[in-house]
Amino acid sequence: MKQIQIFLIVLILWSCKTDKKENRINNSRSILEIKKIENNSAELKNINSINKHEYKDTILIDYPANRKLLEILKVLPKEAMASWEWTAEERLKTVQFIEKNNFLIDSTEMYNNIKYIKPNTLGIQVVDGFWTLSVLELNSGKNIVITNDIVGDGNDINTFIYDGNNLDKIEFEKLFGKGIDYLLKKQSEECLLEMEDYFLTFDYDFSDSNVVKITSWGIDKTESINCFKGNTIEFKLNKSKEIYELKKIYWHEN
Structure with missing residues (x-):
């Protein structure tokens, strides 16, 4: 009888010890999960912070509505933007991105920052001033194209005729x-x-x-x-x- 009582006491003690161990394990898991969640949250905040810092503005641009303006932007000569540099390759990539997405992410500050785009005029904030591209339709189907590079020493205006294929200086x-x-x-x-x-x-x-x-x-x-x-x-x-x-x-x- 005494042996049975001793066995029961040992069994009860072992059971309590096991419960405490499991509780400690569960508590440890909970703590780890909380830390993991906190770390993930902090990581997400860091990512969002980076994104906010890197991408200043998302500019909605309706490509079909502004197609002609954007197509002409690709073929402008360097002389049309003499005070700053936006290469033909960079302009091509920009227009292709807009064509695909109908928006543009501006990740720069105080340089090459598109301020507005209308069906016939595009305005860009550049390092030393402001630059505009305007396209005016003619009855013949051709277009007058005017660029204005506005800097501290005045207006550098260039005028062209665009027939859908060629851009000729006028x-x-x-x-x-x-x-x-x-x-x-x-x-x-x-x-x-x-x-x-x-x-x-x-x-x-x-x-x-x-x-x-x-x-x-x-x-x-x-x-x-x-x-x-x-x-x-x-x-x-x-x-x-x-x-x-x-x-x-x-x-x-x-």
């Missing part, structure tokens, strides 16, 4: 005639020198599909009334003649 004067010189009342030496002084103050807006607006923020009516008819000039696109015609000149309050 002189600015062939499209706009005398351009900003239409603003002058007279071609006197005094007025020509004054125009030269204000040359860098002109802003060009090619974003409208029909009208180009050129405004000087430096020419003031009170000071320049003797030489200038106004400080703003607008040209309207004649899609049949394939030129811009003078629309109006007026004073814009700066």
